Amino acid sequence: MKNKFFILLFSLITFCNLIAQSRPDSLSFLKDPYKKRGLQTYFNKQLSTFNLNTAFIYSRNFDDLFIGINERFNSTVINSTTKNIKDEQHFSLIGEYKITPLFMIGSLTNVYLYDDDRKLDLNSASNINSSIFARVQPSKEINLVPFLGVVTNKQIGIEDKGLLYGSEAIVNNYKLSDFYLSSTIKFFNEDISPRKNIFRYANIGLQSFIDNSFQNLISAKYVEQRMDFYLDADSLTLSNFNIIKNIQSRTESNYSLRDKFLYISKNRLLAFDFEGIVGWRKIDRDTRYVLTENISASGIDTKIEEFKLEFASSGRINSKNFNANFRISFSEKEERHIAKSREGIPESLLQDKEDAESLKNNKTQYATLSASGTYKLGSMDEVSLSMFHRKLIYDTPNENNFDDRDELLTTMRAGYLHKFSPLFSMYLNLEGSFNHIVYILSERSSNNNVRRVIKLNSGSSYIGKNIRSTNVAEVSANYTVYDFEDLNPNFNSFSFRQFVFYDSTSVKLTKRMNFNFYSYVKLSEQGDFQWFNFSGKPARFLNEFFIEPRIVYSYDIFSIGLGFRYFSLLTYNYNEEVEKQLSSEYTSMGPSSNLRILIFNRLNLFVRGWYEFINTEQNSKRELVNMNVRLTWNI
Numbered sequence: 001m002k003n004k005f006f007i008l009l010f011s012l013i014t015f016c017n018l019i020a021q022s023r024p025d026s027l028s029f030l031k032d033p034y035k036k037r038g039l040q041t042y043f044n045k046q047l048s049t050f051n052l053n054t055a056f057i058y059s060r061n062f063d064d065l066f067i068g069i070n071e072r073f074n075s076t077v078i079n080s081t082t083k084n085i086k087d088e089q090h091f092s093l094i095g096e097y098k099i100t101p102l103f104m105i106g107s108l109t110n111v112y113l114y115d116d117d118r119k120l121d122l123n124s125a126s127n128i129n130s131s132i133f134a135r136v137q138p139s140k141e142i143n144l145v146p147f148l149g150v151v152t153n154k155q156i157g158i159e160d161k162g163l164l165y166g167s168e169a170i171v172n173n174y175k176l177s178d179f180y181l182s183s184t185i186k187f188f189n190e191d192i193s194p195r196k197n198i199f200r201y202a203n204i205g206l207q208s209f210i211d212n213s214f215q216n217l218i219s220a221k222y223v224e225q226r227m228d229f230y231l232d233a234d235s236l237t238l239s240n241f242n243i244i245k246n247i248q249s250r251t252e253s254n255y256s257l258r259d260k261f262l263y264i265s266k267n268r269l270l271a272f273d274f275e276g277i278v279g280w281r282k283i284d285r286d287t288r289y290v291l292t293e294n295i296s297a298s299g300i301d302t303k304i305e306e307f308k309l310e311f312a313s314s315g316r317i318n319s320k321n322f323n324a325n326f327r328i329s330f331s332e333k334e335e336r337h338i339a340k341s342r343e344g345i346p347e348s349l350l351q352d353k354e355d356a357e358s359l360k361n362n363k364t365q366y367a368t369l370s371a372s373g374t375y376k377l378g379s380m381d382e383v384s385l386s387m388f389h390r391k392l393i394y395d396t397p398n399e400n401n402f403d404d405r406d407e408l409l410t411t412m413r414a415g416y417l418h419k420f421s422p423l424f425s426m427y428l429n430l431e432g433s434f435n436h437i438v439y440i441l442s443e444r445s446s447n448n449n450v451r452r453v454i455k456l457n458s459g460s461s462y463i464g465k466n467i468r469s470t471n472v473a474e475v476s477a478n479y480t481v482y483d484f485e486d487l488n489p490n491f492n493s494f495s496f497r498q499f500v501f502y503d504s505t506s507v508k509l510t511k512r513m514n515f516n517f518y519s520y521v522k523l524s525e526q527g528d529f530q531w532f533n534f535s536g537k538p539a540r541f542l543n544e545f546f547i548e549p550r551i552v553y554s555y556d557i558f559s560i561g562l563g564f565r566y567f568s569l570l571t572y573n574y575n576e577e578v579e580k581q582l583s584s585e586y587t588s589m590g591p592s593s594n595l596r597i598l599i600f601n602r603l604n605l606f607v608r609g610w611y612e613f614i615n616t617e618q619n620s621k622r623e624l625v626n627m628n629v630r631l632t633w634n635i
Helices: 002-015 235-241 347-358
Strands: 038-046 049-062 065-079 083-100 103-116 124-139 142-155 158-176 179-192 195-209 214-231 246-264 270-287 302-318 322-339 362-376 381-395 405-419 424-439 449-463 467-482 494-508 513-530 535-555 558-574 580-599 603-616 621-633
Touching: 124 158, 142 179, 158 195, 322 347, 467 513, 513 558, 535 580
Parallel strands: none
Antiparallel strands: 038 049, 038 621, 049 065, 065 083, 083 103, 103 124, 124 142, 142 158, 158 179, 179 195, 195 214, 214 246, 246 270, 270 302, 302 322, 322 362, 362 381, 381 405, 405 424, 424 449, 449 467, 467 494, 494 513, 513 535, 535 558, 558 580, 580 603, 603 621
């Protein structure tokens, strides 16, 4: 028992010396993120971009002691005209020792490193967040976690140290008379003078069961988060306040109330719900050191106030041959941008800032209606129908903002599926959409347009003992028409038509050898268009073709594949006689390979690479190596 306690104490002391940056989530001391043990590594090299992503999760239980590790690392290198390297690492260690079934103690350390060699306002950060905590469980439904720790935060070269402290509480389905109470509460303070970061979270829900079919859920949510950042300031501000960097606080507060009523029939064939949500949000930006004698309009702080109201209802019908779903919702949101007054700021300058901020004020009304259904004509046939309708009204009260608009979107889809046999099936889908955008004021009404899209696709699937094949063919047409294109020559109505065919086939040649084949063809045409006489003039044509055959050999725990990739993209323009003329040409070809190793269904290594010989219309030739590596280890 003593040895386990010393192991926990040693892990706390060791990892307190690490420097990292941690940002609090809603809950930090749960053990669930550490229980899915495994190692995953992914490396991708394509064109001039290199990306490495690694995740390692491991945990062990030693009777009354639990230790968990969670590490994530991501690195991106872009090697173009200038080389850019961005690294991000997050490491966390948790240890918990059970003293009694109702009382536990532990430690938690988070490591977060961020570095970007680009010249950004915030391109480097490091921090330590290490704390000790106690877990108190007076009952199986209630969990209380107070914590205390130290933090060392480094941002753009300035290091601050301080304390972090707070508490978390979880209540899960605690019975109160006829109600069940569920709640999550967190209080978090990070005092790193001269900065201070806080996080407040409370989500409380009451659920009641009127009978076996009716339920009612009432919930309230409150979230407040404040983050302090260093930022550059002019020399006068720095000298007058005797500081190295200025500090800006961003505080966001959210409040919401929700009531949801749910009905489920006893035979589970019918269900519907209705809910209403009201919410408030406030975003406040505050610059700590301001020299009002030297301030400009851009230096005046601002805040945003938002109010949102939403109603929604949905339902479903489930029977042996017929399934249907529907949902209807309506929401209204009002957003106000306000310039914050400060003593010493000239009234004329403050008024200029208020006028600029008022341009962003807006009010939005948003309504949606969606429905879908599937009917089985028999054991081999099935038809489906779905639709979606949306209306948006966007108003701006400022007379100098001309972005007021209404938007209407309607989409419908009909499908038919036929199964010729358990091995072979085919489907046919027809889809259409109508989108109309209308700017209310004349200053932007030249942008008014109607977009009509129609799409027809058909496909088949065959899954046999030795052959698996999927094929899809699709034709689509997009017609975008501007209402007042005669008044503005910069806006031309256009059409975009496309044909696509995909084929993916796998043939089992022998017990250990497969032939895999993947290809697609895309033919696209874009041109000027006139809707009233439904005529157009093509302007651009694209011919895209890809093919990759591959032989795959498998034996025991590994498989290896060798193939050949070919990609071609031809771009054509049209002359006055509507004749196609080749504008650009891009071809890429070369060998490809992949390797997969699977050991005891736990360790999975997959490597894929291909070598490209690239030719363009300027007869320029170059060679390029591409590679993907993925490693998964289920520990």
